[in-house]
Amino acid sequence: MVLKTDIEETLVEPTGCPATCASPADCLGLDHCTAAKAQPLTAIALPLTDDDDEPQSKNFTSTRNACKLCTPLGACLAFRGVEGCIPFLHGSQGCSTYIRRYLISHFREPIDIASSNFHEDSAIFGGSKNFTQGALNVTRQYQPQLIGAATTCLAETIGEDMARLQHELKEQHGDAAAPIVHVSTASYRGTHMDGFHSAVRELVEQLACGCDAPSQNMDATPTSRVGLAAGSPSSPTATRASQPRVALFPGLVSTADLRHLKEIFADFNLPFTLLPDYSESMDGATWSEYEKLQSGGTPISAIRALGSAQTAIEFGRVLAGTPTAGTVLQTKFGIPRRLLGLPMGIRESDAFFNAVADIAGSETPVKYQRERGRLVDSLIDGHKYAFEKRAIVFGEEDLVIGLTALLCEIGVTPILCASGGRSKQLEKSLRAAVPDLPEETLVKEGFDFAEIAETAPDLKPDFLIGSSKGYSIARRLKVPLIRVGFPIHDRIGGQRVLHLGYRGAQELFDRIINALLEVKQETSPIGYSYL
């Protein structure tokens, strides 16, 4: 492994552990971790991933700006999508500081993440005492209904036996601490998406039962969750007794996406449980009084009742063959699972709406048929601006697939599709979802921003589309960056970007075309005001 220190400053803007990391000794020199840059090189000469046999770029350095984020970060976000659940990191304080900073800068909402606060002695003797004390403290301070515990790199590396720790806590303190769901989240083995999906899987694995409690999202508080007057023609309460109940696992999508999914299910009159649902807890209204744990989220009773759902829908083409919340329902309760791509663009949205219509036994509501029609109409209007433009797409693997599908539909040529994920499914899933993707399109797993930056100039893109972390590359290339996904740290409203459904495709299409028009306008010697 070649280790170099001459890294361009622009490529190491902090996307990993922050300088505030309380315990640098905790860090294993993860490739996105800027704190690691300050460590002696010998301290970070460890295997970074399970895929070290992969060929590396000539200019490989061990401290890179990865196109992925810390695994417990994904778990923390998923836990905040559960009502009354507080995320709790078993590890050092710096990890929770970094994750809080990252989430707050995107969602513009406070989020508390507890930490068992490892010190040097915990790294040597284990963090049993810290875990017990932390769980009791957080219960006293926040009175949560659930503690969502994720283990950081250090706790994973020293091999903390979390089952034993939980057992000891119970034995010594009975029910003094809130119930705990633990998820194993070693960041050197995965990405924030892996942490997110694993947390959702563990919630279902550890909480769902076959009990027939009618406690889905819509059943619990139909009017507040879907914004419908009770008893109105489209109230979910009107038909819920006769309709199949759906377990919906959307993955890491925006709060606007979550709200849109709830609206769609309400319009189909289809009862559902959306897990997780951080549309309110991470993007709520102002409070009259400070809420330590923001309200909103999937009720725990609804998660327990998932074992009696009739069907499950899960978004994530690269999840094929991976144990997920959907596969837990399938194997434990015999609930059929439909694995779909993120409904982005027309084809993937059609697949989603057709699946929901099939489950509901009804047509897609006229409202969405009209949205689709308007989208097709606008593609005709904007086609001349998008046709043969070249784009670099980057981000989480499933987002990359959804975006690529959309781009191909609007006449843009994706020239590089890159992700920091390493599912080994990206190219196969991408080409299955987008059969018209050109052969010459580069599809890269385990790619980082340094590699994107190295590759991009020769590809001559017209624009980049992905998270705000691609800004420095777009700036150097003097092309627009269309900000989507997570994180968006340099704009307001990043959490409210709508990606899903015909409506989401419409918004993305308008933004892409307008960005291209703006370039045309700005680079023209004549100040055209009519394009």
Ligand code: SF4
């Ligand atoms: S869990 Fe690992 S990757 Fe995440 S902040 Fe902590 S040391 Fe860094």
